[in-house]
Amino acid sequence: SQQGEEDPQALSIQEGENATMNCSYKTSINNLQWYRQNSGRGLVHLILIRSNEREKHSGRLRVTLDTSKKSSSLLITASRAADTASYFCATLLRGNNDMRFGAGTRLTVKP
Amino acid sequence: NAGVTQTPKFQVLKTGQSMTLQCAQDMNHNSMYWYRQDPGMGLRLIYYSASEGTTDKGEVPNGYNVSRLNKREFSLRLESAAPSQTSVYFCASREYTGNTEAFFGQGTRLTVV
Numbered sequence: 001s002q003q004g005e006e007d008p009q010a011l012s013i014q015e016g017e018n019a020t021m022n023c024s025y026k027t028s029i030n031n032l033q034w035y036r037q038n039s040g041r042g043l044v045h046l047i048l049i050r051s052n053e054r055e056k057h058s059g060r061l062r063v064t065l066d067t068s069k070k071s072s073s074l075l076i077t078a079s080r081a082a083d084t085a086s087y088f089c090a091t092l093l094r095g096n097n098d099m100r101f102g103a104g105t106r107l108t109v110k111p
Numbered sequence: 112n113a114g115v116t117q118t119p120k121f122q123v124l125k126t127g128q129s130m131t132l133q134c135a136q137d138m139n140h141n142s143m144y145w146y147r148q149d150p151g152m153g154l155r156l157i158y159y160s161a162s163e164g165t166t167d168k169g170e171v172p173n174g175y176n177v178s179r180l181n182k183r184e185f186s187l188r189l190e191s192a193a194p195s196q197t198s199v200y201f202c203a204s205r206e207y208t209g210n211t212e213a214f215f216g217q218g219t220r221l222t223v224v
Contacts, residue, residue: 031210042201042215050210088153097142097161103153
């Protein structure tokens with residue numbers, strides 16, 4: 001089964017609003033990463049948070065990690081139509097090089 | 112700056128045929144991965160290679176074989192294609208150590224009829 005589970009599966013918002021996506025995982029991790037995918041193209045890395053970090057920012061992105069709850073959230077502030085894409089969390093399992101992805105959240109930002 | 116290159120981009124196979132998907136990276140990364148993505152779903156790990164000379168099974172290895180030909184190249188082989196293997200296949204690479212990101216190819220869209 002997949003390591004990560006994103007919530008919600010789909011999210012539709014207006015331009016300018018904030019978008020929050022959540023990811024839960026099952027096992028101990030070294031880090032958790034968020035990726036973006038446009039229309040079936042290859043994934044592009046957005047941000048990485050290490051297991052000993054609780055929050056990280058990059059531009060309009062804010063990621064939190066709660067290892068006690070095995071969960072993470074990605075916040076995109078002031079969303080734009082160009083943010084429309086699918087967003088996936090990925091976990092690098094502790095102790096090996098196995099990298100697993102969740103099922104993703106499909107974000108639609110309406111102009 | 113090619114990054115991760117996958118060939119072919121599209122392929123149609125008949126049930127029972129075999130084929131090899133090629134992946135090459137020019138970033139001197141140790142680790143390489145093969146994933147499949149079915150419509151509306153996330154990526155599922157088929158096989159990965161932590162470093163040259165090693166390969167490990169992922170979540171869905173049945174029906175596939177891999178070869179880490181050298182540090183640059185990691186191929187995925189379907190010995191006897193089945194309709195259930197219709198999917199988009201992605202190759203990725205990353206540094207083995209440290210907290211590093213993965214870089215993805217643009218995918219191979221495979222249809223088995």
